[in-house]
Amino acid sequence: MKKSYKIGLLIIGSLLVIFAFTDLQISKAIYNQQSTFGFIFEAIGEFPAALIASFCSMSLMITRNKDRSVKYILGTIGYSVLVVLFALMAAMLPVKYLSGPTLLIPLLAILYVGLFYIIAKKYTKTNREELRKAAIVGLLTFVFVTIAFNLIKMGWGRERYRNMVATGAFEGFSMWFIPQRFTTNNEFMSFPSGHSANAAIMIWITLIPTFVTSLKDKKNWFIGFATLWIVLVPISRIIVGAHFASDVTMGVTVTLVIFTLLKEKYIKKENIKDKEKISSINT
Template sequence: MKKEYKIGLSIIGLLLLVFTFTDMNISNAVYNPESKFGLIFEAIGEFPSAIIATFCTVSLMLTREKDKSIKYNLGTVGYIVLLIFFSLMASMIPVKYLHGPKALIPILMAIYITVSYVIAKKCATTHKEELRRAAIVGILTFIFVIIAFNSIKFLWGRERYRHMIEVGSFAGHSMWFIPQGFASGNEFMSFPSGHSANAAIMAWITLIPTFVTSLKDKKSWFIRFAILWTLLVPVSRIVVGAHFASDVTMGVTITLVIFTLLKNKYINNLEEKDAIHMFI
């Protein structure tokens, strides 16, 4: 395991240890259900992940080898289903939280798909393989993250801080590592944070310079923005009482682990092989 990965996991482990004993104190100190900061990021926090998934789906459709086989045609149907699902999610999130008209949903879907197609088409003409690798990482990260945090939420059954405030009792508070049984409803799906997990998918933008080479010298800016977003959204979830500090930490961790594994498999390993082949 690389040194930086060990350091990262050590930091996460330390944070989870600290939050085991400070979760409630932190929430008591920052809770503000009327916080504009919290409400804004509740509305937009997950939005980029659905946009990324939409773009990656379009990219995979454009970069695959064309043929007339049954497998190809079935693949086309599968991609269309995913594209509708992801673009629908990206359209429903702002409409839901910002209380916009539902008539906007199909319009936004069309816009997201069209813009994704134009950008992906341009990138595919010069860096087809790099775009495809990044798209595979993006779409698999999104799918695996959604499955992972929703499965754990349902099995863990941890009560949300805001619900404890609402019912006027903290008797249901539990340490993050102790499952409470199947969740009986949304207010018992605090661990881990879905918003935080989806926000961390912003890490994918650090792959953009791999298929847009003109941005290679700007990679540090992509990294900074991804880090900033991955910090702001989790903090906002604690502020509005939707999650505890340990919830958001685990949400981010799930995504970063999945993203790193996929990046190593589909991008880093292949780049290393390409570099070796240059000297053979």
């Protein structure tokens, strides 16, 4: 395991230990249901994840080897459905939270689909394999993260801070590592934070320089922006009482672990193999 990964896990572990004893105090100190900051990031926090999923689906569809088989046709249909579904999701999230006109949803979705097709088509011609690998990581990260946090939420049954405030009873507070009960009640799905998990999918943009070679020297900018997003969205969730500090920490952790594993599988190993091939050719 890389030293950076060990350090990351140590930091996360330390935070979870601290938050186990300070969750309630932190929420009481910064809770503000009327926070504009919280409202804005509630509306746009998950927006990039849906965009990334839609773009990755489009990229996977057009980077396949073309043939006339039934499998290819079914695959085209399947990817098309995913592209449209995720594009609609990306359009719906901000419109829903910001109470925008419903007509914007299909219009924005069409715009996203068209834009993603143009971008993916462009880089299919120059960096097809790199684009495909990045797209695999992006789509699988989105799918696995969505399944993971929803299953944990229902199995953990942790009450949200805002519900405690609304009922005026804090006896239902529980430490994050103690599962309560199975539930489908949204006010008892605090752990882990879905918004934070989806926000952390922004880490995928650090793969853009792998297929947009002109941006390779700008990788630190992508890392910086992704990090900022991954910090701001979770903080906003604590402020509005939707989650505790440990909830958002675990939400981000779930995504980063899944992304890292997929990146190691589909990108890092391939890069090493490519370097080895180049080395053998040179010798």
